[in-house]
Every structure is written in C-alpha cells, then in structure tokens.
Amino acid sequence: MPNASARPKHSRRTRRRRREDPARNELVSSSLESAQQCLFSQDYGTAFVHYLLVLNLAPMFKDFAKESFRFTLFKWAEELDSVGRIQDLFDCYEQALELFPADEVILNSMGEHLFRMGFRDEAAGHFHKALKLRPDYPEARENFYRVANWLVERWHFLMLNDHGRNLKYQQAIQKAVQSGCNTVLDIGTGTGILGMCAKKAGAAEVYACELSKTMYELACEVVTANGMDGSIKILHMKSLEMEVPKDIPHRVSLVVTETVDAGLFGEGIIESLIHAWHHLLLPPQIPSVNNSATGRVIPAGATVFGMALECVEIRLCVSEVGGLSMAAAGELRSPVSCSSEPDDSTEPYTTERLSRLPGGYKPLTEPFTALNIDFNNVQELEGLSSREVQQIRLPVIQEGELDALAVWFQLHLDEESSLSTGPQEDTCWEQAIYPVHSFALKPRDELIVEISCRDAYLRLCCVAVLRDGHEIRLDKRLDSRHSGNPISNPNPEAELCSALACLQTGQNQTKDFCMLECSEMALLNNQDYHQSFCSALEKLISQLKVKCRNQEQGSLAQSDLADSANSTDRSDLLYVLDVSEGFSLLSLIAASQGHVKAYSSVEKNKQQDVLKRLAHSNNIPEQQLEFWLNHMEDEQGMLQRPSREKLWSAIILDCVETCGLIRQKLMEKASLARCLLEEGGRIFPERIVVYGLLVESDTLLLESAVQGQEPTLGFNIAPFINQFTVPVHVFLDFSTLECRHLSESVELFVLDLMDANANYINREVKVQASSAGRITAVPFWYHIYLDQEIRVSTLSHNSHWKQAAAVLQQPLEVRAGDWVHLAVKLHKSTISISAHWETGSTKS
Incomplete structure (x- = not known):
C-alpha cells in the first residue's frame, strides 16, 4: 500500500490556474439557454446540438444537464427513427456515449434500437455493459434476456446436455485423428467442443470458424478456460470465405461439423462442404491410390x-x-x-x-x-x-x-x-x-x-x-408440368368430381392466395377465442346501443323531430379499434354486430383484401371497416380518437404473445387506451389472471442451462454458455411437458386493464406442496377475462398459445405439506417469479 503519510513531491513548475475565457463562458451560457428553450418548444434536434456543444465545452455541467440531455437524445432518436435516418440516429448515440461512456440508461436505449433493427450481437454487448454498470437495472436485464434467446438458442443447452451425442462425436473424432487425420477444421464451432475434442485426441493443428460474433467470443472464452487458447485458432467468419494460406496455412485432413437443422440441409451444409472439398480439405481417399495425405468429413x-x-x-x-x-x-x-x-x-x-x-x-x-x-x-x-x-x-x-x-x-x-x-x-x-x-x-x-x-x-x-x-x-x-398420364378410370363420376375439384382451385385460387404466419393460422383455428370475443362484443354493443337510444330519446324530447332526423344520421355508430398483432378477424367480428364502425390494424395489402372479401361475403357494408393508419410506424400512434367528436366504444388489445409471455408495453397501452374510451366503453380484455403451479422437470433444466461438466465430456463450458440462461422458458406445451406436479394450481397475479388502481407491482403467494420432490420450475398461464363472465384460457386444449415457465436457478427440495413462498413481481409488462420455502412443521 502506498505511504499515505508521505508528503507530496513538488514539481519544478507549479501548475498555473486556468484563465477564465469570457467568450467561451458566454457561448456556453447562451447555448445552454437555447437548448432549454428548444426543449420546451419540442425542437429536439436543435436542443441536442446545443447540449452537445455545452457539455463538450463545459464538462462541469454534465451532472446538472444529464437528465435533460438523456430526454432530448431519446426524443430526437424517435424522430430520426420515424423518418428512417438510421445512421444519424446511431451517430447521436455515439456522440452521447463519448460524453457519458458509463451511462447505463443510454447504453440500454442504444441496445434497444440495435436489437429492433436486427443487430443482435451489438445489442447484446450494450445490454451487457449496462448490466455490468448496474446489475439491478431491470430494463437492461429484461432486454438482455430477450436478446439471449436470439443469440444462443435453447437447443444449444439441450445439445450440450446430450452426453450420448457428445460422446459419439468425441469417439468418431478420436478414431479419425488416431488414423492419421492430424489437422482439423471445425466448421460452425459454437462453443468449441468439437475442436477441443480433436485437440484432446492429439491433433497437431486445430482450426475453427464461427459466424455469430456472440458464439465466436464465447468459444474463445471456453477454449482459453480449458487451457487450449494457444493450440486452437478460432476465426470469426463463414467457412465459405476462408482461403489457404490467408486464413489457415494449408489444407486440413479432417473437417468436423454439425451445421445441420431438422431438415438436414437448411443450415447450408452442402454448400459449405463443397467449398471445403475444393479449397480447405485435402483430396478424398481414392481406393486405387495409396495416398496417406487424404481428407475426410465427420459426419460421413x-x-x-x-x-x-x-x-x-x-x-x-x-x-x-x-x-x-x-x-x-x-x-x-x-x-x-x-x-x-x-x-x-x-x-x-x-x-x-x-x-x-x-x-x-x-x-x-x-x-x-x-x-x-x-x-x-x-x-x-x-x-x-x-x-x-x-x-x-x-x-x-x-x-x-x-x-x-x-x-x-x-x-x-x-x-x-x-x-x-x-x-x-x-x-x-x-x-x-x-x-x-x-x-x-x-x-x-x-x-x-x-x-x-x-x-x-x-x-x-x-x-x-x-x-x-x-x-x-x-x-x-x-397440366403439362406433370409427367405421366392419369390412370384409366372406370368410374367417370369420380373422374368428373376430380376434374371439378381441380377447376375449383384453379385460376382464382392462384390470384386470391394470402400468406399468413403459422401462429396466425393457429389463431384462426382457435374457435373458442373468436366465439368468446363475439359474445363479449355483442353484449357490450347491445348495452351501448341501449344507452345511445336513451340519450337520443332524451334529445328528441327537447328538439324538433324533423331537425333531429338529419343530425342523428350517424350518431348511433359505435367505434371499435382492434390493435391486435398480425392478421386478426376481431375488427370484422365487431363490424358484423351492426351500427359499428370497426378499425383494423392489419397492414399487409393481401391480408386487407382477405378482410374486404370476407366483409362483402358476410354482408358487412364496406364503409363499416377501415384500416387504421397503415403508414404509422409507432404502434402507440394507433391509440387515438377515431374523430374529433367521438371516443372509442371498445379497444381490443393483443395481450399475450404466442410464446406464453405478456406482450411488452401492455400496461402502458392499457393506460393510454383507458383515456380514449367513451363512457361505458371497455378494453378487451379487461383483466388477466396469471395461474401457476410447482413442478419437477428435468427436461426444463436441460433446456435452460448446461448441467455441469459431465455431459460436456469434462470440458469447462457451462459457466460461459450459462451466462445466456434466461429465467423464463417459453413455447412450452404444458399438456405434453415431462414433469411431476408438486402442487395444485394457484392464482399468482392479476393485471387489471380497466382499473389502474387495482394493480400492484409485487405479490407473495404461499403454495403448499402436495408431493415431495425437487421444485425446478413454476409453469404459468393466463385466464383472459373479456368481461366479468366471459374468459379464455391460454391452457385450453385448442389454444393457439403456448405456455411459459419460470425455471429456478437452484432446485428447491420439498416434502409433502411444506409451504413454498413465491415472490411474483411485475416490472412494466414483464412477470418474474422466485421461490423460497418454509416447512410445515415451523408453520404456526
């Protein structure tokens, strides 16, 4: 430790005090005043330029101006984003981070823009930096979990936990190396496990390539932690771009890879192997030629x-x-x-x-x-x-x-x-x-x-x-595109039916096709969902029609009947807004109730054409269906009045993602929607009740994190890949999940979209274990209440929704009768669940 009592040394020349520069001070003062005036008048671009000038010339104002500068940056970034000035947007963030390099809020915000625009690796880096600066920053933590699902897909954990698969690969690589394949290239190395198998088997030279920046950096960390950083060269590139001797010094004798998907060829293994044989691999063995310098591929x-x-x-x-x-x-x-x-x-x-x-x-x-x-x-x-x-x-x-x-x-x-x-x-x-x-x-x-x-x-x-x-x-x-003639048919009636079927789906079918996502198709198949909305909308609209008639009768009593006939031509129309994600028929269902003008958020032209055709065929007047602001990029902008005079009778919010999570910003949208409802109007759904139960499931553990070194053949991989573990596992089907139920289902949380005062941000729920076991996860699902009586469950057998589960970091051992305390928290629209236990014997 330095000697704290030592006297400071005197330099030869004492430091002169910096002279005040009146012109500089005047510029800083006027720019700061201009920045504040521009901010007040919502001229965010000019305000941002003035703040940059002030903070670069006078860094002592950073603490004073930080909050205003952040606000200006975020509002100006929104404007730049809305007009497609993406490079300018990122330039502004770079300038902001030069001034505030350790500002976790700016880092997180830039990460959000990067992620939304598809730059997932870069977004992950910003979220990670924000979390290092402030580990308890919930926005950065939730964003990091979101991006982790993209960068390190859940199959990585399952694959690394598959000891049998890893062992078979290791044995095949070991046999190849021992038979003379002394130089190895691992294509699509992932965590680097196959390359490390080759080095452990005795290969003299091992090279690996990985396209994903996140996985490349992960592989470098793993190889270093296993003491092989000097003996395995990892390249951040596609194998198709590799050249000899530019990237590797000479051709290799063995390529190992597992760049295959469920359909075998979907990850481009054929193209990469053709390139490898021509440019990176030694020639294959020819049976008639005795040549030891040959190449081969695993898998064969x-x-x-x-x-x-x-x-x-x-x-x-x-x-x-x-x-x-x-x-x-x-x-x-x-x-x-x-x-x-x-x-x-x-x-x-x-x-x-x-x-x-x-x-x-x-x-x-x-x-x-x-x-x-x-x-x-x-x-x-x-x-x-x-x-x-x-x-x-x-x-x-x-x-x-x-x-x-x-x-x-x-x-x-x-x-x-x-x-x-x-x-x-x-x-x-x-x-x-x-x-x-x-x-x-x-x-x-x-x-x-x-x-x-x-x-x-x-x-x-x-x-x-x-x-x-x-x-x-x-x-x-x-037609002529199909070779071969139809088999002679002794049944002319069957042949006629077949021909008619083909005619029926001919020219018009080609013209009228419409592309829907698989999740949108599944939604169409969910009859309970649509029937429940139909009933709830019919009930609400009937109530509002009665209210309108009563108000109309009151006004008629005070005015001349002839005059009122003209004024009430459109006064009985009710306005319904559907802001569902993707293709939705709910606006059409609302319009079918009569005296309703429905607004749909469907944007794609072909999907709008489908709704128009369905409206026409179901006798819904064309003017009762409108497509709401296709050009608007900000979905919050859709939540506006239908006209200056009217408010919405109903606003339909899409609350739950297909994967099983509450949609982001749901509570903020609900808060805005409540302000836009007419008296007696309603948000659909009005309330969401979250249910869950305790389970023991090794499957969820294996899909959520690498379980130690044993499945990965003794290599130290788990601590590195498990950085990308997320606490909530999505796209589960609870009806087929391998698990043991350790409790009955319980109500975990309530989100009230109609009454903000009824909401809370955390809740502790006590659950009694019905069986002994290890609690590894808490699966959860939703009862979506359209009104007080009509509800839809995301757990029903014909639901288009999947379920989610909070996976515990450490399994919890319980006995039958133990009480488990679940801490359920809501941050914005994200639910988190943690657990601790209290034994039945200590319970009073």
Missing part, C-alpha cells in the same frame, strides 16, 4: 426418413370463425410451402417435436427412406441439386386425414457410429414437418410423394393418391 453422411401422418395440431382447418363464413377468404397459405416447385419466398418445412405434440399423431404410412447422401463424395454433393425428381409410392396402413409428411434423419459419423433424430428417440432434435393440403386417406390407398433437392432444401411433396385404380391429384394442378 446421412440417411433421411419420412412418414405421412395425421395430426390435428398441424392441420389448417377453418370454415367459420366467430360467426363469419370463411368461404370467400381465398387460399390462406402458411410461410411453409407444400409445393414441389422451389419458391425463394417460402421455406418447405416447419419443425415440431412430434413426441410433444398435443393430441399426438397417427402414422398413415410406414417410415420410408427419402434420401442417402455421402458427405465424403464431392461429386455426389455437387450433383445433389440436379438429381432427378424421385417419385415413390407409399401404401396407406390405416384410415386418417393426411395432414403432413414428417422427416428425420440418421447422421452417420463414421462406418460404425450414428445419431438419429427420429420422433421415438431421446434426442435434442425436432423433426421437419412438410404440410399437405388435407385429404382423407383409406387403407389400400397409395400415396405418391415427390422428393427433390432443387435448391438449398430437401423438398417433399404429396402429389397424388391412387385409389381403386384412379389417380386423385393433391397438388391441384392437372
């Missing part, structure tokens, strides 16, 4: 399997929604294309874990082999996209509704070891789902499936059914 290849199935969860089936006939909607397509024709605007499949689907699934065919691929044969890789379309016939084994083709694969690591992603396997993988236009199949039918790889994806398409010698086309096209 894959076999793809498929199966036709019935599954209500996947089916898109809407004929009537909330009393509205959907016949005029045209074709509603999900972003997943079930066509055999490549389409850059859509992906050919979505993903599901079949073992967890509510209601399960029914196999309609036996599993079939769709494709074999050898990753060590570059000619085969290059010829994949030009392979002829393969057509196979699948015997139908039981009666059912054809909803989709499910696909999985076996990844062959080498000649002896493989990994399966099948629906019956205990695996971290989901299956690829190729939706099909639903069709009722019977035993003895044969399903004709086309398989192709015409672009970056494996594509499967059900094109026809063979029944009693007749071909029934499922792709809804009978």
Whole structure:
C-alpha cells in the first residue's frame, strides 16, 4: 500500500490556474439557454446540438444537464427513427456515449434500437455493459434476456446436455485423428467442443470458424478456460470465405461439423462442404491410390426418413370463425410451402417435436427412406441439386386425414457410429414437418410423394393418391408440368368430381392466395377465442346501443323531430379499434354486430383484401371497416380518437404473445387506451389472471442451462454458455411437458386493464406442496377475462398459445405439506417469479 503519510513531491513548475475565457463562458451560457428553450418548444434536434456543444465545452455541467440531455437524445432518436435516418440516429448515440461512456440508461436505449433493427450481437454487448454498470437495472436485464434467446438458442443447452451425442462425436473424432487425420477444421464451432475434442485426441493443428460474433467470443472464452487458447485458432467468419494460406496455412485432413437443422440441409451444409472439398480439405481417399495425405468429413453422411401422418395440431382447418363464413377468404397459405416447385419466398418445412405434440399423431404410412447422401463424395454433393425428381409410392396402413409428411434423419459419423433424430428417440432434435393440403386417406390407398433437392432444401411433396385404380391429384394442378398420364378410370363420376375439384382451385385460387404466419393460422383455428370475443362484443354493443337510444330519446324530447332526423344520421355508430398483432378477424367480428364502425390494424395489402372479401361475403357494408393508419410506424400512434367528436366504444388489445409471455408495453397501452374510451366503453380484455403451479422437470433444466461438466465430456463450458440462461422458458406445451406436479394450481397475479388502481407491482403467494420432490420450475398461464363472465384460457386444449415457465436457478427440495413462498413481481409488462420455502412443521 502506498505511504499515505508521505508528503507530496513538488514539481519544478507549479501548475498555473486556468484563465477564465469570457467568450467561451458566454457561448456556453447562451447555448445552454437555447437548448432549454428548444426543449420546451419540442425542437429536439436543435436542443441536442446545443447540449452537445455545452457539455463538450463545459464538462462541469454534465451532472446538472444529464437528465435533460438523456430526454432530448431519446426524443430526437424517435424522430430520426420515424423518418428512417438510421445512421444519424446511431451517430447521436455515439456522440452521447463519448460524453457519458458509463451511462447505463443510454447504453440500454442504444441496445434497444440495435436489437429492433436486427443487430443482435451489438445489442447484446450494450445490454451487457449496462448490466455490468448496474446489475439491478431491470430494463437492461429484461432486454438482455430477450436478446439471449436470439443469440444462443435453447437447443444449444439441450445439445450440450446430450452426453450420448457428445460422446459419439468425441469417439468418431478420436478414431479419425488416431488414423492419421492430424489437422482439423471445425466448421460452425459454437462453443468449441468439437475442436477441443480433436485437440484432446492429439491433433497437431486445430482450426475453427464461427459466424455469430456472440458464439465466436464465447468459444474463445471456453477454449482459453480449458487451457487450449494457444493450440486452437478460432476465426470469426463463414467457412465459405476462408482461403489457404490467408486464413489457415494449408489444407486440413479432417473437417468436423454439425451445421445441420431438422431438415438436414437448411443450415447450408452442402454448400459449405463443397467449398471445403475444393479449397480447405485435402483430396478424398481414392481406393486405387495409396495416398496417406487424404481428407475426410465427420459426419460421413446421412440417411433421411419420412412418414405421412395425421395430426390435428398441424392441420389448417377453418370454415367459420366467430360467426363469419370463411368461404370467400381465398387460399390462406402458411410461410411453409407444400409445393414441389422451389419458391425463394417460402421455406418447405416447419419443425415440431412430434413426441410433444398435443393430441399426438397417427402414422398413415410406414417410415420410408427419402434420401442417402455421402458427405465424403464431392461429386455426389455437387450433383445433389440436379438429381432427378424421385417419385415413390407409399401404401396407406390405416384410415386418417393426411395432414403432413414428417422427416428425420440418421447422421452417420463414421462406418460404425450414428445419431438419429427420429420422433421415438431421446434426442435434442425436432423433426421437419412438410404440410399437405388435407385429404382423407383409406387403407389400400397409395400415396405418391415427390422428393427433390432443387435448391438449398430437401423438398417433399404429396402429389397424388391412387385409389381403386384412379389417380386423385393433391397438388391441384392437372397440366403439362406433370409427367405421366392419369390412370384409366372406370368410374367417370369420380373422374368428373376430380376434374371439378381441380377447376375449383384453379385460376382464382392462384390470384386470391394470402400468406399468413403459422401462429396466425393457429389463431384462426382457435374457435373458442373468436366465439368468446363475439359474445363479449355483442353484449357490450347491445348495452351501448341501449344507452345511445336513451340519450337520443332524451334529445328528441327537447328538439324538433324533423331537425333531429338529419343530425342523428350517424350518431348511433359505435367505434371499435382492434390493435391486435398480425392478421386478426376481431375488427370484422365487431363490424358484423351492426351500427359499428370497426378499425383494423392489419397492414399487409393481401391480408386487407382477405378482410374486404370476407366483409362483402358476410354482408358487412364496406364503409363499416377501415384500416387504421397503415403508414404509422409507432404502434402507440394507433391509440387515438377515431374523430374529433367521438371516443372509442371498445379497444381490443393483443395481450399475450404466442410464446406464453405478456406482450411488452401492455400496461402502458392499457393506460393510454383507458383515456380514449367513451363512457361505458371497455378494453378487451379487461383483466388477466396469471395461474401457476410447482413442478419437477428435468427436461426444463436441460433446456435452460448446461448441467455441469459431465455431459460436456469434462470440458469447462457451462459457466460461459450459462451466462445466456434466461429465467423464463417459453413455447412450452404444458399438456405434453415431462414433469411431476408438486402442487395444485394457484392464482399468482392479476393485471387489471380497466382499473389502474387495482394493480400492484409485487405479490407473495404461499403454495403448499402436495408431493415431495425437487421444485425446478413454476409453469404459468393466463385466464383472459373479456368481461366479468366471459374468459379464455391460454391452457385450453385448442389454444393457439403456448405456455411459459419460470425455471429456478437452484432446485428447491420439498416434502409433502411444506409451504413454498413465491415472490411474483411485475416490472412494466414483464412477470418474474422466485421461490423460497418454509416447512410445515415451523408453520404456526
């Protein structure tokens, strides 16, 4: 420790006191006054420039002006954002951070802009800095959790916790290295585990590449913590951009990778391996040539399997929604294309874990082999996209509704070891789902499936059914693009019906198709949701009509009947605003009640066309439906009066995200909406009640954090990747979640959207354990009350919503009868849950 009592040394020259500069002081004073005047007149751009000048010339004003400067920055940033001046926006934040580099509020705000614009890695860095400066800053913590879900997807935890998968990869790499593969490249290294396996197996040189900045930095930390920072070179780049000798000194003898998705090719493994064989790998082994300097790939290849199935969860089936006939909607397509024709605007499949689907699934065919691929044969890789379309016939084994083709694969690591992603396997993988236009199949039918790889994806398409010698086309096209003639049909009536079906879905169908997200399709299938809204709206509108008639009769008693006839031409109209996210029919349901002008927040032109067609076909006058301010970028701006004279009779808020969380800024929107309601008007929903219960679930633990070093083969990875653990796990299906219930369900929290005084920000709930076990999580869901009597549950069997769960950092051991205290907190619109216990024996 320095000698605190030592006398200070005198320098040769004493420091002169800085002279006052009157001109400088005058400039600072006038600029500060101008900044405050501009702020008062809401000229935020000019105010920001004046504040910059003041704080650069006179840093002593920083503490005094900090709050005003922040406010000015945020308001000016909003204006810049609204007119698309994104570079100017970030320049302003950079200038602000030069003045206040340790201001957690400015760091967090800049992170929010970065995240919203898709710069997730950069956003994470700003949120992380803000949290380091102030660990208890709730906005930065919630934002960091949001971005963590994007940057480190939950499958990373499942994959790293999969000891069997990790061990098989390690054994295959060890065999390859010991057989002479002494230089290794790990493509898409993630946490670096495969590269470390190669180094531990004795490889002389190990290189790795990773495109994600977050994962690259994580891999560097992991490799350093495991004592390999000097022996594994990690590059922050795509393998497709790598060159020899610019990035690595020479070609390697082994490439290891797991850049595969549920549909095998979706992460670009074919393209990256073709590039590797041409530029980064030694030539493959040729059987007739004795050459030890050869290259190889782990995994060595894959076999793809498929199966036709019935599954209500996947089916898109809407004929009537909330009393509205959907016949005029045209074709509603999900972003997943079930066509055999490549389409850059859509992906050919979505993903599901079949073992967890509510209601399960029914196999309609036996599993079939769709494709074999050898990753060590570059000619085969290059010829994949030009392979002829393969057509196979699948015997139908039981009666059912054809909803989709499910696909999985076996990844062959080498000649002896493989990994399966099948629906019956205990695996971290989901299956690829190729939706099909639903069709009722019977035993003895044969399903004709086309398989192709015409672009970056494996594509499967059900094109026809063979029944009693007749071909029934499922792709809804009978033209020259399809090779082969229809099978001769002895039943002309069946042939006529088939032809009519094709005509029915011909030219108009192509013209009238509309793209909806999978979540929007699922919402349309939620009949209870729409029927409940229909009933609640009908009830409210009936009440308001009665009130209007009573007021009208009162006014008629005081005025001349002839004059009032003209003045009340539109006075009985009620105004309803639907600010739901995405495609919504609620505005149309409101307009169908009569004497209602409904405003929809649907923005996409094709979706607006669908609503217009549905309005026309359901006899809803065109003028009773309006699309509200398509050009407005700020969704808060939609919450305005419909006209100068009127207030809203009802405002419909979209309260719960499909993933199971309360929507951000819900409470702020509700506060604004309450100010815009007419007397007797209502926000829908008016109240949300949160329910939950205690569970023991190893599955949730495995999906939320890496559980120690044992599953990761002794490598120290958990502390680094677990920085990205989030306390709330989303997109759960509680009906299929593997867990033990340790309590009854209880009410956790209430959010009242109509009465601000009824709300609170924290609550402690006591829950009694009904069984002994380890509490690992608290799953929660919502009862959404549209009024006092009508409610919708996000836990119902036909709900389009998933559930969420608060996962405890440390499991809590309880015995039957113990009382567990749950601390439930609401910050803005985010709910957090923590737990501690009190034994039954100590309870008085």
